[in-house]
Amino acid sequence: xxxxxxxxxxxxxxxxxxxxxxxxxxxxxxxxxxxxxxxxxxxxxxxxxxxxxxxxxxxxxxxxxxxxxxxxxxxxxxxxxxxxxxxxxxxxxxxxxxxxxxxxxxxxxxxxxxxxxxxxxxxxxxxxxxxxxxxxxxxxxxxxxxxxxxxxxxxxxxxxxxxxxxxxxxxxxxxxxxxxxxxxxxxxxxxxxxxxxxxxxxxxxxxxxxxxxxxxxxxxxxxxxxxxxxxxxxxxxxxxxxxxxxxxxxxxxxxxxxxxxxxxxxxxxxxxxxxxxxxxxxxxxxxxxxxxxxxxxxxxxxxxxxxxxxxxxxxxxxxxxxxxxxxxxxxxxxxxxxxxxxxxxxxxxxxxxxxxxxxxxxxxx
Numbered sequence: 001x002x003x004x005x006x007x008x009x010x011x012x013x014x015x016x017x018x019x020x021x022x023x024x025x026x027x028x029x030x031x032x033x034x035x036x037x038x039x040x041x042x043x044x045x046x047x048x049x050x051x052x053x054x055x056x057x058x059x060x061x062x063x064x065x066x067x068x069x070x071x072x073x074x075x076x077x078x079x080x081x082x083x084x085x086x087x088x089x090x091x092x093x094x095x096x097x098x099x100x101x102x103x104x105x106x107x108x109x110x111x112x113x114x115x116x117x118x119x120x121x122x123x124x125x126x127x128x129x130x131x132x133x134x135x136x137x138x139x140x141x142x143x144x145x146x147x148x149x150x151x152x153x154x155x156x157x158x159x160x161x162x163x164x165x166x167x168x169x170x171x172x173x174x175x176x177x178x179x180x181x182x183x184x185x186x187x188x189x190x191x192x193x194x195x196x197x198x199x200x201x202x203x204x205x206x207x208x209x210x211x212x213x214x215x216x217x218x219x220x221x222x223x224x225x226x227x228x229x230x231x232x233x234x235x236x237x238x239x240x241x242x243x244x245x246x247x248x249x250x251x252x253x254x255x256x257x258x259x260x261x262x263x264x265x266x267x268x269x270x271x272x273x274x275x276x277x278x279x280x281x282x283x284x285x286x287x288x289x290x291x292x293x294x295x296x297x298x299x300x301x302x303x304x305x306x307x308x309x310x311x312x313x314x315x316x317x318x319x320x321x322x323x324x325x326x327x328x329x330x331x332x333x334x335x336x337x338x339x340x341x342x343x344x345x346x347x348x349x350x351x352x353x354x355x356x357x358x359x360x361x362x363x364x365x
Contacts, residue, residue, distance in 0.1 A: 051350060074136050074362055101136070103115065103133045122262055131229060138222065147196065147217065148215070226252045242349065246269055248262060271328060273307070304360060308354065314349070322348065324351070
């Protein structure tokens with residue numbers, strides 16, 4: 001073989017085994033580093049996403065509750081309470097109407113006894129958590145015009161948007177008088193051309209609950225609604241097989257033969273604690289739970305509400321099991337491994353407490 005051919009053979013020998021092993025080692029280290037960075041980035045992204053979800057759910061839950069609580073005692077032009085509302089319904093007394101403006105519940109066995117929600121079999125609130133109901137007036141579209149009222153009917157025109165229903169509770173007021181009545185039958189169309197219809201209400205005297213006066217177009221018609229806010233187990237599971245809780249509301253439209261509309265509002269709300277600010281004769285305010293015994297709460301004097309909610313992420317993104325304690329006003333939620341009875345769900349999900357104090361506008365002097 002010539003010298004030239006020997007040199008060509010040497011140049012064509014390629015990598016040695018040692019060189020290949022070193023190259024593979026370097027590649028493995030680089031790829032492993034990239035994979036570790038990817039995994040850590042993915043974990044950080046999931047953690048950030050779950051934390052953002054908690055923040056959003058907590059803020060939205062308090063904002064939603066705040067909006068409704070502020071409107072307790074709202075009765076249109078009668079919000080000052082100077083007019084006594086006449087109840088045109090045998091199933092609801094004046095005291096019943098007053099009590100339904102705000103009522104708190106500590107969720108125990110038979111917690112619905114005596115409430116407007118006692119017959120709602122679909123309402124299953126979380127034991128140990130709190131719930132509260134609000135009875136308030138909601139304005140109807142301004143386009144609805146009252147033609148006239150009698151001791152048995154209310155006649156309307158130009159109703160193109162609101163679907164009145166049987167058993168619905170309505171308030172009619174002209175700022176001189178106010179009557180709450182129940183629609184006792186399905187609305188009757190009088191004239192389709194001007195969208196007029198007739199609403200029947202509870203019969204007049206001698207039953208003792210006649211409408212107080214005959215109203216005309218100067219009166220305003222509003223919807224009376226009683227709403228319960230509570231925490232419940234949704235029946236769903238997260239990817240780790242853990243229970244998913246949510247803040248729900250149930251709407252009842254009548255005191256007798258009630259119909260309920262149950263809605264899930266915010267997923268992830270695991271617990272709710274509520275304290276009620278009762279204004280005392282001294283002018284001071286005491287904050288007490290719904291099951292305050294001595295002295296018991298005078299619900300008519302509740303002027304503010306403190307609410308705290310524990311919000312839980314959907315997925316577990318912690319590195320370890322959650323053994324922390326969370327303080328919700330007067331309630332301490334501890335890890336499931338504790339011997340105490342007020343427990344949070346534990347697991348590796350993120351949790352955060354949100355709280356606020358809400359003043360009832362129509363009760364502030």
